[in-house]
Amino acid sequence: MSEQTRSAAAELPRSAVAVPERTDENGLPRPNFLRDGGGTLWSWLTTLDHKRIGILYMIMVMLFFFVGGLFALLVRLELFAPGEQFFGPDTYNRLFTLHGAVMIFLFIIPSIPAILGNFVLPLQIGAKDVAFPRLNLASWYIYMIGAIFALYSLVTNAADTGWTFYTPYSSSGSDTAVISITLGAFILGFSSIFTGLNFIVTVHKMRAPGMTWFKLPLMVWALYATAIIQVLATPVLGITLLLLVLERAFGVGIFDPAMGGDPVLFQHFFWFYSHPAVYIMILPGMGIISELITTFSHRNIFGYKFIAFSSLAIALVSFLVWGHHMFTSGQSEFAVMLFSFLTFMVAIPSAIKVFNWTTTLYKGSISFSVPMLYALSFLFMFTIGGLTGLFLGALSVDVHVHDTYFVVAHFHYVMVGGTVMAFIGGLHYWWPKMFGRMYNRTSAVAAWALVFVGFNMTFFAQFILGTQGMPRRYWTYPEQFQSLHGFSSSGSLVMGLGFLIMGVTLLAGALRGRVVGSNPWGSLTLEWTHATSPPEPHNYPNTPVVENGPYDFDKLVPRVDAPGEPGPEPEPAPAK
Amino acid sequence: MDTTATFWMPPSASTTAGDVDSLFYFLLWVSVFFFALIVGLSILFITKWRRRKGDTGRLDTGPTKNTLLEVAWIVIPTIIVVIIFVWGFRGYMNLSVIPANAMEVKVTGQQWFWSFQYPEGASTVNELVVPVDTPVKLTLSSQDVIHAFYVPSFRIKRDVLPNRYQFAWFEATHTGEYDLFCAEYCGSKHSQMTGTVRVLSGADYKAWLEGAALAGEGMAPAEYGGRLYESKACVTCHSLDGTPGNGPSFLGVFGHEVTLEDGSTVIADENYIRESILNPKAKLVAGYQAVMPTYQGLLSDGEIDALVAFIKSVGGEGE
Numbered sequence A: 001m002s003e004q005t006r007s008a009a010a011e012l013p014r015s016a017v018a019v020p021e022r023t024d025e026n027g028l029p030r031p032n033f034l035r036d037g038g039g040t041l042w043s044w045l046t047t048l049d050h051k052r053i054g055i056l057y058m059i060m061v062m063l064f065f066f067v068g069g070l071f072a073l074l075v076r077l078e079l080f081a082p083g084e085q086f087f088g089p090d091t092y093n094r095l096f097t098l099h100g101a102v103m104i105f106l107f108i109i110p111s112i113p114a115i116l117g118n119f120v121l122p123l124q125i126g127a128k129d130v131a132f133p134r135l136n137l138a139s140w141y142i143y144m145i146g147a148i149f150a151l152y153s154l155v156t157n158a159a160d161t162g163w164t165f166y167t168p169y170s171s172s173g174s175d176t177a178v179i180s181i182t183l184g185a186f187i188l189g190f191s192s193i194f195t196g197l198n199f200i201v202t203v204h205k206m207r208a209p210g211m212t213w214f215k216l217p218l219m220v221w222a223l224y225a226t227a228i229i230q231v232l233a234t235p236v237l238g239i240t241l242l243l244l245v246l247e248r249a250f251g252v253g254i255f256d257p258a259m260g261g262d263p264v265l266f267q268h269f270f271w272f273y274s275h276p277a278v279y280i281m282i283l284p285g286m287g288i289i290s291e292l293i294t295t296f297s298h299r300n301i302f303g304y305k306f307i308a309f310s311s312l313a314i315a316l317v318s319f320l321v322w323g324h325h326m327f328t329s330g331q332s333e334f335a336v337m338l339f340s341f342l343t344f345m346v347a348i349p350s351a352i353k354v355f356n357w358t359t360t361l362y363k364g365s366i367s368f369s370v371p372m373l374y375a376l377s378f379l380f381m382f383t384i385g386g387l388t389g390l391f392l393g394a395l396s397v398d399v400h401v402h403d404t405y406f407v408v409a410h411f412h413y414v415m416v417g418g419t420v421m422a423f424i425g426g427l428h429y430w431w432p433k434m435f436g437r438m439y440n441r442t443s444a445v446a447a448w449a450l451v452f453v454g455f456n457m458t459f460f461a462q463f464i465l466g467t468q469g470m471p472r473r474y475w476t477y478p479e480q481f482q483s484l485h486g487f488s489s490s491g492s493l494v495m496g497l498g499f500l501i502m503g504v505t506l507l508a509g510a511l512r513g514r515v516v517g518s519n520p521w522g523s524l525t526l527e528w529t530h531a532t533s534p535p536e537p538h539n540y541p542n543t544p545v546v547e548n549g550p551y552d553f554d555k556l557v558p559r560v561d562a563p564g565e566p567g568p569e570p571e572p573a574p575a576k
Numbered sequence B: 001m002d003t004t005a006t007f008w009m010p011p012s013a014s015t016t017a018g019d020v021d022s023l024f025y026f027l028l029w030v031s032v033f034f035f036a037l038i039v040g041l042s043i044l045f046i047t048k049w050r051r052r053k054g055d056t057g058r059l060d061t062g063p064t065k066n067t068l069l070e071v072a073w074i075v076i077p078t079i080i081v082v083i084i085f086v087w088g089f090r091g092y093m094n095l096s097v098i099p100a101n102a103m104e105v106k107v108t109g110q111q112w113f114w115s116f117q118y119p120e121g122a123s124t125v126n127e128l129v130v131p132v133d134t135p136v137k138l139t140l141s142s143q144d145v146i147h148a149f150y151v152p153s154f155r156i157k158r159d160v161l162p163n164r165y166q167f168a169w170f171e172a173t174h175t176g177e178y179d180l181f182c183a184e185y186c187g188s189k190h191s192q193m194t195g196t197v198r199v200l201s202g203a204d205y206k207a208w209l210e211g212a213a214l215a216g217e218g219m220a221p222a223e224y225g226g227r228l229y230e231s232k233a234c235v236t237c238h239s240l241d242g243t244p245g246n247g248p249s250f251l252g253v254f255g256h257e258v259t260l261e262d263g264s265t266v267i268a269d270e271n272y273i274r275e276s277i278l279n280p281k282a283k284l285v286a287g288y289q290a291v292m293p294t295y296q297g298l299l300s301d302g303e304i305d306a307l308v309a310f311i312k313s314v315g316g317e318g319e
């Protein structure tokens, strides 16, 4: 490659932030972690480089996203019309269980922290790696073992309990391979705990000189808050699942009333983890959105401290609202009241973050690069997801819509419309940093448009289904729901096509895309201003010294190095 | 009150449904307002300040702080959610506090059907019959796993637990038939664990009760058995014309040889039929799954006799 770095520095305003050259003082290309960390498969499987571990995670997690997506499409195809379309009820029940379990435990929980977090967190704080590189690699292997357990049940006798494993159906009602899938989730928990632990220590101990807490990019704050939940909540899930296995395998009566247990106790334990887990899913996505909106508005974030602290506040209060999943289960009225109230209180900081992002667009300099398109669709869909959460927190309305398609629509708006949009936006954003190459813009935009349209078709219809009374986890349904179900299923095909094109576009971009420079978007965080693309094996030859905030676009003009997209033009105008 | 379904909601047919719907529409308009605000402003900002050629170096970007604005967008949403919270909680209490004069129906959920016992001694399966304008208290319990009793048109839902009683109540405001669903996943036929709530006028309800109390009296046992065959939901799994369903058809069963799962055979006599009804797992018919629920406790001796007589009459010895 005769890729010459543009020597446009002279024309740039004085405040422009330089970009590392791709060649060293002898004119030789700088090492990069993809090529120079060892080229064998073995070197990848034994790597301690956080960037390579991030990519190992990416390969597996994206594979499971694909698998979970296939299950989702099969579920939607079956629901196209009432009665048997392709499978009977037993197959259907296994499919939706596998879809939910794969998407939650194998895809969405590790997605942002383990892939993008692993890749960018050390880079963003100016560190050479995470605090415990071996633990980091171990977490990937544990993830693989957990995945094998979880999927073992697929080839033998797939579980049909739903990803929530409610007792006593899971402990004595179902005759499927519940034990292997629960053990899988139990093991996966450790991988999540290891990642969280690593991030907490890394953020405390490994920040570059000058990188004070309030100079941290908001992505780091979000990952830090997430890590706290991962470390504190996941053990509860582990213990709960272990108790379930004890009961099922050895007849120790804990949850099954036939053995003197209490089935609702399981729900308390389960949601004590799984509600905070909802924030394990969404907080990192919020972190990405803060990065994307500032970069592509070229503007400092509105309300930095609020966004940073609200992540922590959400993390803590999220431990106190688990009962909102159980408003119809016969808790005392007092408990119900408290949980409803706290649920509304935890909604406020999320709402304010949305206001902050919207205001950040005001008087920005907005470019419609692909990551920004995903960030804007996050704003659109997460707002719908959040507002419909108010319906579920409102007690009397929740009694009507609980366990209906309204809930299915709500959590998909939050998880897919929120987290997945942020995740995919983040992939498109850091892709040129990871591979030093840019994907094709036209097909990336086409994929985005298909996903956006398909997603809203699929899931908006489900809000109406839910308020009309259509219960969830139904293999068949009364005639009156057919038109909405048909519409929803059609949308899912559009969305599926979109995701497929997206995957192919990214892959082609990584392998054959146009080579880009170190800072194609004109960002101000360290991974763009101080590291090459792809970064060197140890990130920074000299530890960077941090002087400015991560979004000081009002003080500095970043140098745009080989722009990848119609964003900032190569010939920048001087500051006014 | 309007009983027709709207775009969002199914028919509203209980005294508590109106308040739930009002809160729902309030939430809907609050949501529409905030959604329009956020999306509207975003669209405005991104069009007005979209990046133009040569814009890269602009340093005069918008503010990063504005105390008044920030206080406003903390305080206003807080006030709104407190209103929603109080309203929702009051509605919930309406659903929880059961009127003292309510008539009581015992509801049992089991894989995968509902049965109802009325104070007068009648019982039904998958069909709850109630008088209009009368508060009805439901005492719910499950024979196996967790189910949930859900009637969308009444806006009520309650989990049905195996280890304790749960309660719900409603007062129907309009006669008619309404869907009843199981809303908590309970295994294979969860989506078929459905039924109807039939709301009758006071007079019709009395007549129905009398009919139910007199059930079987002055009727030939086989005829009565035929009615039980339908009302106790045997019809959902057993046909009378020889086509196999979830279970074997009753046509020609009685007095003939039945091959069991383990390869042995039995003659289908009265005791075999009785055992099949009360303890269906004891002798499984070859080629079928053990999905038949036990009717232990759901059928009186007289009813079992009638069913046996009915099955006899469908084919077998007496032809």
Ligand code: HEM
Binding pocket: A069, A072, A073, A075, A076, A096, A097, A099, A100, A101, A103, A104, A108, A161, A162, A163, A164, A408, A412, A415, A416, A420, A458, A472, A473, A474, A492, A493, A495
């Ligand atoms: C991409 C991330 C996604 C995640 C994290 C996700 C997660 C989930 C979860 C947790 C459930 C509940 C499963 C259960 O009740 O046990 C679920 C159900 C469902 N999902 Fe997804 N999903 C995703 C994507 C999709 C897509 C793309 C579709 C449609 C094509 C889809 C369609 C459905 C449907 C129809 C159900 C309801 C199944 C039922 O309750 O019977 N999901 N999903």
Ligand SMILES: [Cu+2]
Binding pocket: A274, A275, A276, A278, A321, A322, A324, A325
């Ligand atoms: Cu929750």
Ligand SMILES: [Cu+2]
Binding pocket: B146, B147, B148, B182, B183, B184, B185, B186, B187, B189, B190, B191, B193
């Ligand atoms: Cu059910």
